[in-house]
Amino acid sequence: MTGRVQGKRVAVIGAGAVGPGWGNGKASAVLYAREGARVLAVDRDEAAVMETVGLIRGEGHEAEPFVGDMVVPAEAKAAIEAAEVAFGGLDILHFNIGISTRGGVEDTPFADWQRVFSVNLDAAFHLTQAALPVLERDGGGAIVYISTLAAELSGPYPYAGYEASKAALGRLARSVAAEYAARGVRANTVLPGMIDTPHVLAHVATSSDAEAVRAGRAAQVPMKRQGAAWDVAEAALFLASDAAGFITGVDLRVDGGMGLLMGNAAP
Ligand SMILES: NC(=O)c1ccc[n+]([C@@H]2O[C@H](COP(=O)([O-])OP(=O)(O)OC[C@H]3O[C@@H](n4cnc5c(N)ncnc54)[C@H](O)[C@@H]3O)[C@@H](O)[C@H]2O)c1
Secondary structure: OOOOOOOOEEEEEOOOOOOOOOOHHHHHHHHHHHOOOEEEEEEOOHHHHHHHHHHHHHOOOOEEEEEOOOOOHHHHHHHHHHHHHHHOOOOEEEEOOOOOOOEOOOOOOHHHHHHHHHHHHHHHHHHHHHHHHHHHHOOOEEEEEEOOHHHOOOOOOOEHHHHHHHHHHHHHHHHHHHHHHHHOEEEEEEEEOOEOOHHHHHHOOOOOOHHHHHHHHHHOOOOOOOEOHHHHHHHHHHHHOHHHOOOOOOEEEEOOOHHHOHHHOOO
């Protein structure tokens, strides 16, 4: 490995996975560590976060766990403080958590709308607010937000709360990018398309045939395959690293070309 984030201190928010295999957050945490970073692995699920920490330590790298629910402002603040305690500061905030409920505007209960916004947007706000002074104090740094292609384009099924909250997340990223451009902190967003993760399979757990679901998703992608969590992790690593030092406020699609077609998707 080439040490693309050698010596950096990273907080990965949502570093576990909701099922067996590689989720986007878990792969990102492991990749940052492989590339030389010390990783604070943050998750509300203790078992999930300990699995990620164990994988990183097992490869001889450095990771510390933090267990907390990031929709609670005090717990988000405590997560950033934990990075300071563990590593003496913070260079990269990687915001991965995100949930969705399927439904259009008329059939989305307000409670679902609020729950989705609390995780996808409010938690990002709490963590960003807590992290910015630390990042700036430590000489500048980077924030990477994991959004979705659906923040920009409609797919075949409506996810009103998910789409709106992720669009707002992208706008938060650009607000941070503009406000902090001269202060050394960069903020960018990754827009994954169809990625084969435990999160997706958990969503379709009622389906008797996971392989059929996988094939159906792959068929919608111009490259005729789903991405892997590692594709998302590599994009995030690049944006977080000094190699992207002149890049801020961008949305990077990781979608096998799907965004080229989604505007024409059937309703
Ligand atoms: N898989 C895809 O096809 C796809 C496509 C587009 C976007 N995304 C985005 O990728 C991200 C999810 O990636 P993943 O594979 O790591 O998902 P995941 O669902 O496995 O989540 C990772 C971890 O986040 C934790 N988490 C959730 N809410 C939390 C909270 N409030 N506080 C602390 N931890 C919390 C979970 O416990 C889990 O361990 C989301 O932002 C999602 O919108 C995924």
